[in-house]
Amino acid sequence: MTEVRNVDQLRAEIDAGRAGDKMPWPDPAAAPLGTDDEAGGASPSRQQVADAHRQEASRGVTSSDPAGRGPGQAWWIIGLTIIIGAAIATAPYLLL
Template identity: 40%
Template sequence: MAKSHTTVDQLRHDIDRGRTHDKVDFPDPAAVPLGSDEEAAGTQVTPFEASQARHDETGRPASKAGAPGLESNPRKANLFIVLGAGIAGTLALLALAT
């Protein structure tokens, strides 16, 4: 039986599933898929390199805040809500004044 090797596609799948702890579980439609640079240069990623990268990326512990974004920082989310409400209010007053 052939030994299973890690591929760049498996690494990308781990990243898209949030297993690298730096983004949420959602597919990322990349304009240039992972590994395209190596393919264009004519140098394929070896199974060892792909395996090492996958181990390095998925071996990190999750941070306490989780994936980056507004949900991990409620103060930042509140700031955007207040700014949005202020802008909407200003636009409403300008519309009434004209």
């Protein structure tokens, strides 16, 4: 892992999945990490960012890249939706 010097780098580490607690994908945060501190006029110090990095990224990485996984267990929902859609689309023709 690289040395994290600011909150943006820490957020990038977490979003990349290197903290081990989430999938490597960016979070659509309404208030990204560090925004509250900066809005209050007190940006976190390098030591605070280093402490947060140590707490977040010190765990072993257990997440994996979601690329290539496909819909997984959602196939039955997709299939059921297609069957119901076909039944609705053909119902008027069968009732005549």
